[in-house]
Amino acid sequence: xxxxxxxxxxxxxxxxxxxxxxxxxxxxxxxxxxxxxxxxxxxxxxxxxxxxxxxxxxxxxxxxxxxxxxxxxxxxxxxxxxxxxxxxxxxxxxxxxxxxxxxxxxxxxxxxxxxxxxxxxxxxxxxxxxxxxxxxxxxxxxxxxxxxxxxxxxxxxxxxxxxxxxxxxxxxxxxxxxxxxxxxxxxxxxxxxxxxxxxxxxxxxxxxxxxxxxxxxxxxxxxxxxxxxxxxxxxxxxxxxxxxxxxxxxxxxxxxxxxxxxxx
Amino acid sequence: xxxxxxxxxxxxxxxxxxxxxxxxxxxxxxxxxxxxxxxxxxxxxxxxxxxxxxxxxxxxxxxxxxxxxxxxxxxxxxxxxxxxxxxxxxxxxxxxxxxxxxxxxxxxxxxxxxxxxxxxxxxxxxxxxxxxxxxxxxxxxxxxxxxxxxxxxxxxxxxxxxxxxxxxxxxxxxxxxxxxxxxxxxxxxxxxxxxxxxxxxxxxxxxxxxxxxxxxxxxxxxxxxxxxxxxxxxxxxxxxxxxxxxxxxxxxxxxxxxxxxxxxxxxxxxxxxxxxxxxxxxxxxxxxxxxxxxxxxxxxxxxxxxxxxxxxxxxxxxxxxxxxxxxxxxxxxxxxxxxxxxxxxxxxxxxxxxxxxxxxxxxxxxxxxxxxxxxxxxxxxxxxxxxxxxxxxxxxxxxxxxxxxxxxxxxxxxxxxxxxxxxxxxxxxxxxxxxxxxxxxxxxxxxxxxxxxxxxxxxxxxxxxxxxxxxxxxxxxxxxxxxxxxxxxxxxxxxxxxxxxxxxxxxxxxxxxxxxxxxxxxxxxxxxxxxxxxxxxxxxxxxxxxxxxxxxxxxxxxxxx
Numbered sequence: 036x037x038x039x040x041x042x043x044x045x046x047x048x049x050x051x052x053x054x055x056x057x058x059x060x061x062x063x064x065x066x067x068x069x070x071x072x073x074x075x076x077x078x079x080x081x082x083x084x085x086x087x088x089x090x091x092x093x094x095x096x097x098x099x100x101x102x103x104x105x106x107x108x109x110x111x112x113x114x115x116x117x118x119x120x121x122x123x124x125x126x127x128x129x130x131x132x133x134x135x136x137x138x139x140x141x142x143x144x145x146x147x148x149x150x151x152x153x154x155x156x157x158x159x160x161x162x163x164x165x166x167x168x169x170x171x172x173x174x175x176x177x178x179x180x181x182x183x184x185x186x187x188x189x190x191x192x193x194x195x196x197x198x199x200x201x202x203x204x205x206x207x208x209x210x211x212x213x214x215x216x217x218x219x220x221x222x223x224x225x226x227x228x229x230x231x232x233x234x235x236x237x238x239x240x241x242x243x244x245x246x247x248x249x250x251x252x253x254x255x256x257x258x259x260x261x262x263x264x265x266x267x268x269x270x271x272x273x274x275x276x277x278x279x280x281x282x283x284x285x286x287x288x289x290x291x292x293x294x295x296x297x298x299x
Numbered sequence: 300x301x302x303x304x305x306x307x308x309x310x311x312x313x314x315x316x317x318x319x320x321x322x323x324x325x326x327x328x329x330x331x332x333x334x335x336x337x338x339x340x341x342x343x344x345x346x347x348x349x350x351x352x353x354x355x356x357x358x359x360x361x362x363x364x365x366x367x368x369x370x371x372x373x374x375x376x377x378x379x380x381x382x383x384x385x386x387x388x389x390x391x392x393x394x395x396x397x398x399x400x401x402x403x404x405x406x407x408x409x410x411x412x413x414x415x416x417x418x419x420x421x422x423x424x425x426x427x428x429x430x431x432x433x434x435x436x437x438x439x440x441x442x443x444x445x446x447x448x449x450x451x452x453x454x455x456x457x458x459x460x461x462x463x464x465x466x467x468x469x470x471x472x473x474x475x476x477x478x479x480x481x482x483x484x485x486x487x488x489x490x491x492x493x494x495x496x497x498x499x500x501x502x503x504x505x506x507x508x509x510x511x512x513x514x515x516x517x518x519x520x521x522x523x524x525x526x527x528x529x530x531x532x533x534x535x536x537x538x539x540x541x542x543x544x545x546x547x548x549x550x551x552x553x554x555x556x557x558x559x560x561x562x563x564x565x566x567x568x569x570x571x572x573x574x575x576x577x578x579x580x581x582x583x584x585x586x587x588x589x590x591x592x593x594x595x596x597x598x599x600x601x602x603x604x605x606x607x608x609x610x611x612x613x614x615x616x617x618x619x620x621x622x623x624x625x626x627x628x629x630x631x632x633x634x635x636x637x638x639x640x641x642x643x644x645x646x647x648x649x650x651x652x653x654x655x656x657x658x659x660x661x662x663x664x665x666x667x668x669x670x671x672x673x674x675x676x677x678x679x680x681x682x683x684x685x686x687x688x689x690x691x692x693x694x695x696x697x698x699x700x701x702x703x704x705x706x707x708x709x710x711x712x713x714x715x716x717x718x719x720x721x722x723x724x725x726x727x728x729x730x731x732x733x734x735x736x737x738x739x740x741x742x743x744x745x746x747x748x749x750x751x752x753x754x755x756x757x758x759x760x761x762x763x764x765x766x767x768x769x770x771x772x773x774x775x776x777x778x779x780x781x782x783x784x785x786x787x788x789x790x791x792x793x794x795x796x797x798x799x800x801x802x803x804x805x806x807x808x809x810x811x812x813x814x815x816x817x818x819x820x821x822x823x824x825x826x827x828x829x830x831x832x833x834x835x836x837x838x839x840x841x842x843x844x845x846x847x848x849x850x851x852x853x854x855x856x857x858x859x860x
Contacts, residue, residue, distance in 0.1 A: 136720070180388075181384060181385050182384070182385055182386055182387050182388050182389050183388075184385075185385045185386065185389070185593060186389060189471065189592075189593045189599045189601070190596075190598060190599050193471075193599055193600075193601040193602065194599060194600050194601060194602055195602055196602060197601055197602040197603045198471060198472075198591050198592045198593060198601035198602075198603075199588070199591040199592075201603065202602070202715060203601075203602025203603050203711060203715065204602070204710075204711035204712070204714040204715045204721045205721070206720075206721055206722055207721065207722050208714070208718070208719065208720040208721070210714070210715050211602065252385055255384060255385050256385060259385075261585050261588065262402070262403070262409065262585070262588075262590070263402070263409055263413055263584075263585030263586070263588055264413075264581075264582065264583045264584045264585045265584045265585065266585050266588065267584060267585070269588070269591065270603055270712055271472065271603045271605050272472075272587070272605045272606060272607045272608060272611070273603075273605050273608075273611075273708070273709040273712050275420065275586050275587070275607070275608070276420060276607065276608025276609075277608075278580075278584065279420040279421055279424055279580075279608070280424055280608070282580070283417070283421050283424070283576065283577075283580060284421070284424055284425070284428065286576050287351055287421075287425075287572075287573065287576060288344070290569070290572050290576075291344040291345075291347040291348075291351075291569075292344045294344070294347070294565055294568075295342045295343055295344045295346075295347070296344075
């Protein structure tokens with residue numbers, strides 16, 4: 036005790052105190068905000084990881100490097116989590132068809148089992164968002180509110196994906212794709228991993244319940260179709276203007292020609 | 300009325316006849332029908348776009364009246380509890396909630412809303428095409444200059460009616476549109492902010508803009524449109540309709556059919572055709588699905604936010620305008636005695652300058668052309684566009700200028716649908732908005748001149764039949780057939796003004812203005828293809844025996860081989 040009080044005027048005492056303070060607040064924050072903590076992976080065996088590594092080396096390592104450490108052509112995958120692999124490979128974006136502004140969707144190259152094995156391997160390299168469980172994706176519950184999901188969608192997503200989720204342009208050839216036909220799982224994974232140019236919407240940002248609401252909203256507007264007739268691509272006034280000029284005026288001109296051809 | 304004046308009273312025998320006679324002797328209907336029913340209108344399909352515009356306006360009045368029964372133009376806040384699930388419980392304005400009710404909870408409401416909106420798009424489109432027809436055929440010339448100006452005002456009013464209507468549902472899309480208007484208003488130097496606060500009753504969006512726009516949309520603007528349409532049509536009757544040149548058609552007559560019974564029946568039927576087309580479109584294709592956009596909230600902006608097509612060119616100009624050019628910024632902060640004023644040329648310039656150029660030229664055009672040609676005679680015969688190459692070229696330049704800006708309003712959709720970079724689309728359109736009109740002018744003028752040459756060729760040497768004949772001495776010729784008189788009349792009878800050199804005034808002095816006019820005249824008429832004269836025609840036919848035009852004699856000799 037005496038030694039401690041004697042050293043309290045030591046030049047490094049202030050720094051030591053600061054470090055202790057930082058450690059304490061950081062530690063408390065880390066414990067308190069477990070929102071961003073990676074979810075526990077469901078039943079992954081060592082053989083899955085082993086198979087996944089083989090697949091990874093054969094199909095992904097060219098760009099992402101051995102041990103997924105990353106190269107000039109592809110980022111490191113350590114810590115991206117299983118959800119990222121499941122989204123990128125499960126939607127056919129990876130393996131990448133070609134370098135470009137962003138990865139394009141193409142037919143899925145692997146079986147569901149292979150995707151899970153690669154996901155398990157990448158997840159084993161470092162903690163990251165896990166593949167969402169079934170109950171996180173279930174939008175049939177009583178407490179799920181698609182209207183609130185719509186509000187969240189308009190505030191957080193519509194500026195890129197369009198209010199009707201029809202997709203939209205970003206800079207220099209990048210784009211936000213249409214969300215029609217995207218599965219609940221992939222929507223959820225896109226939100227937690229932020230693929231391509233999309234920002235990450237972590238659980239601290241949009242809670243899992245809110246994510247459920249958004250998915251419920253998207254599924255409702257997808258299933259209800261267009262109440263007013265053919266939606267012309269849900270692209271807003273541009274396709275409407277194009278339609279009235281081409282189809283509307285076209286038919287009317289045909290009638291004017293017909294009407295004036297009779298009397299002269 | 301003449302019958303009563305003659306003192307001899309006509310006594311109808313049936314009760315229906317008595318009623319009609321009673322009305323007629325008070326109103327004078329038969330005289331109007333007699334006069335107007337014999338009014339002659341020429342027939343051509345391009346003359347019917349004004350009618351399309353008129354009919355879509357009638358449909359707009361009918362469907363709009365229905366919508367006013369159910370629309371509540373209030374920005375009071377409410378929570379939606381209608382039948383559209385994805386919006387239930389959401390806070391929104393009464394205007395948006397009642398628009399949703401019209402769409403989902405009022406029988407026939409969605410259909411009527413779509414009829415109203417589709418016919419609005421068709422209305423402005425028909426007005427535009429009608430105006431293009433009038434421009435390219437020269438129907439704006441004396442005595443119709445003022446009617447052309449009225450038409451231009453009607454176009455502006457149509458756009459205003461469309462925009463105020465677009466803003467009424469108070470959904471996200473219309474609110475974003477209003478926000479852009481607010482930005483444009485605020486960019487006006489010094490007074491912009493005051494005008495914006497006056498318009499919105501405080502800071503945007505406020506709580507008064509929807510009711511104000513509603514009054515403009517259902518009262519003031521339609522009343523002005525109606526009034527101007529009445530004057531427009533009255534002037535058409537006064538001036539008589541223009542006609543394309545043809546045998547027997549002169550500047551002093553109108554060749555066509557009378558209103559009654561042919562045109563009355565046709566026009567009445569055509570109204571139902573237009574109505575039917577709009578109804579079919581409205582039943583099968585959705586327009587402005589306001590439920591997709593959600594209630595207006597100043598924070599979110601959806602991708603794919605565009606105005607309706609007729610405002611698109613202004614939106615496109617805003618999209619094309621760079622904020623800085625190299626190191627030159629278009630936003631200036633000007634220190635003034637009372638504080639710093641911001642001059643946002645990057646907003647003000649694209650919002651006002653292109654529209655200013657287009658409408659100034661549009662309104663001034665009849666006088667510009669009269670000044671250049673010094674031709675102030677009445678023109679009731681139309682030009683075929685090819686026979687006025689410079690006017691056609693300038694018109695095409697205007698159309699290209701407009702269309703490039705119009706395309707720029709959908710630059711994001713061009714980028715996603717053609718898989719190109721949004722930035723590149725913007726760069727290309729920036730270049731095209733300057734170069735496009737020039738290219739359009741040169742190409743269109745060249746094509747017009749080439750078509751005139753082709754017309755000349757056809758008149759002089761006949762139509763190519765595609766029949767190749769080998770003559771006895773081994774030569775191959777293609778048989779040309781002379782065109783018939785009616786066709787020839789169309790090809791040779793047109794005005795072809797020549798460049799008019801500067802004329803001295805009474806004092807023998809050539810003024811500077813006159814020199815400028817001579818320059819403009821040279822620009823207009825230096826390159827010209829003269830119509831075939833009778834002498835040229837005679838000459839061409841006389842050496843037709845040498846194979847250029849197969850005369851009857853030639854034909855006989857060819858077929859005998």
